[in-house]
Amino acid sequence: MLNFSYYNPARIVFGAGTIKEVGVLASAYGKKVLFHYGGGSIKKNGVYDQVNHSLKESGLEVVELPGAVPNPRLSLVKEGIELCKKEKIDFILAVGGGSAIDSAKAIAFGAKLRDDEDIWEDYYMRNDYIIKDAIPLGVVLTIPAAGSESSTGSVITDWDKNLKRAVNSETIIPRFAVMDPETNYSLPAYQTGCGISDILAHLFERYFTTEKHNDLSDRLLESAMRNIIAYGPLALKYPSDYRYRAEIMWTGTIAHNNLLDQGRVGDWASHDIEHEISGIYALAH
Structure with missing residues (x-):
């Protein structure tokens, strides 16, 4: 067995009806939340309304960023970074599966980079990066698969160059993951x-x-x-x-x-x- 150091601070909130807790969980990190999700599925199954109700019931201001897709796009990440800076976002909430979570992680640390740093060239395309800071983020998981809800990884695709690359850092591990199996029905x-x-x-x-x-x-x-x-x-x-x-x-x-x-x-x-x-x-x- 090799030597190892293991650290994982992600709080797992698991079970039926747990989405109602997301507002209280998120409120520990600030007042303004970026609500990042994919398309219309969470609106059809009621998750969108549940999340919004919980956030607003806890007095949080919500800024939405829809559009997460499989093999999450660098272009959406850059849009999210600018939105976080403009709106002075305190916390990011990813709702969905690995695509929403991975792009949320990229947005979270990308919003903290210096102006002379490029998230793609200086991080995803290199092996010698150190991610020092990130906006705290949480997850409401609706698609079990990627495991990104409590992992160190974020995978992003640059469709202009047909390149898919990853970063890994403890800095971007979500603070919590709310997991209600009923959302999978x-x-x-x-x-x-x-x-x-x-x-x-x-x-x-x-x-x-x-x-x-x-x-x-x-x-x-x-x-x-x-x-x-x-x-x-x-x-x-x-x-x-x-x-x-x-x-x-x-x-x-x-x-x-x-x-x-x-x-x-x-x-x-x-x-x-x-x-x-x-x-x-x-x-x-």
Whole structure:
């Protein structure tokens, strides 16, 4: 087992009806919130109204930034950075899946960069960056898959150059993630299946290692893989079953919050290949 240092400050607020708590959670970080989300799905399933009600009930001023899409765009990140500066945003709330969360993370630290720094060239395109500061952010997770709700990573795509790149830093770990499995009931089967595949891939990538004597993390990874194999098909067959959705959602977080890869080196070759492909084609991660 390799030496390691593990740190994860993300508070997980899990369970049915927990979205009502988001306003109180966010209010600890200021009065003005950037509400970042994707398209119309959270308006159709009621999450948009629940989040807005909770934020405003806590006396928070809300500035909206919709438009997050799969393989989140650098152009939207830059728009968000300028909006944060203009509106003097205290806190960013990402509502959705990995795309909304990853772009929110980029916006959060991008808004704190010096004028002579470029978020893409100086951070996403380099390996020697140090992210020193970021606007605090939180998450309301509606699509379990990426695990970005409590991870160090942010992946952004520059569609003008067909490049998809990542940064990793403890500075951009969300302060909290509100996770209500009932928000997953309305997910299409395809979206659910993609999420299940992504979670399983995250576990495989950590499991296969050249390091020996990692018995605890081996067993934890095997258990998480068994959980996905057991409950994935059931969540597809019974999409409104709370138990199955809850198991998938929680396993997705555990699979990618870096806990299970401590003391070992994983194999991320397939992940890197995927980044090259979806940097060119608009495919599900």
